[in-house]
Amino acid sequence: MGGLQSFGPVEPEPNEPLFHAPWEKRALGLTLAMGATRQWSIDQSRAARESLPPATYLSSSYYKIWVTALENLMVQRQLISREELADGRSRMSPVKLARTLKPEDVPRALAAGSPTIREAQAPARFTQGQHVRAKDWNPFTHTRLPRYCRGKRGTIVSVHGFHVFADASAQGRDESQWLYGVRFEGEELWGSFTTASAVYVDCWEPYLEPA
């Protein structure tokens, strides 16, 4: 939603609590615990959130989006059914999961995270300082190239390594690509209508072409 207008001012809440209701805590914990079962990748869960209808997405609180996406992912994979969700009572027999998150594993799992860097399968196509253009990249499926930089020229400022490619991972494909930090000048993105000197975007190699 970068560059969209009319959402109003940013309103920081003084002394904001970490959670605004007890269910938000459970929503966080449930999402992380189900993520640990590896029934889907983080990109598939992001895709599930971001592919909600825009009117639903924009009018839902953040954790409500998480809960809705979690329910949808679980129903799609037939781990649960809509009928079961309605009253919380199990009707079909559970799917046997190879892994679940056990209480004693929580500290280690959270401290380890899930690094996305992989061994390079090919040399990097671009180098630091090189001029590139973000492609007019408009897939019908999940992508992490923001709309505001599509078709715009930028400069490679860093080569982050060979990382899991979110667009593929969101489709359940195991594919990695070189990831670059790209600097786009404010004027290139927005003309004179900006107070940004530059915006930096992390772009996988398939998003870019030489400029």
Next chain:
Amino acid sequence: MDLRVRALESLLVEKGYVDSSAIDRVIETYETKVGPRNGARVVAKAWSDREFRAWLLQDASAAIASLGYTGRQGEHMVALENTQQVHNVVVCTLCSCYPWPVLGLPPVWYKSAPYRSRVVIDPRGVLEEFGVELAPGVEVRVWDSTAEVRYLVLPQRPAGTEGWSEEQLADLVTRNSMIGTGLAKQPRAGAAR
């Protein structure tokens, strides 16, 4: 939402997919162990220790891990140094990517449409809403966290803090100063060393 999430949890527990005490431990981790105090310690150390600062700017993941802050949503860290000439500010326009091991869970405004939509086109306007006014010549760089790289802003060290301990310095480092929507706090006049 309360009933809906309760129903979901009891269903998943009944099916053996989740363990409620594991969920308790996840919540407890972010309520008591992982938060912006971690990032403040990283910044205070970078202000005090020239070698650590250089390491942080060159390989933030390793430098931050050396203080024990690692893991989920901070696997690949980059530190951005604010100076008199350059001000960095971090966003995730696509969702809510945020460096959890050093800052904890993101505040609501960070995840909100107003911030995510506007900071990439009008960062100065957004900063003014946070009470931050930058001099006209300052270069404003906005970092959109579109992949798994997470950004930590290294704010400028306030003047008048020479000789302060890392612990004292850490008290000046606010969460917003490490996102770039704030500056480090100024020492109170006559503050004890």
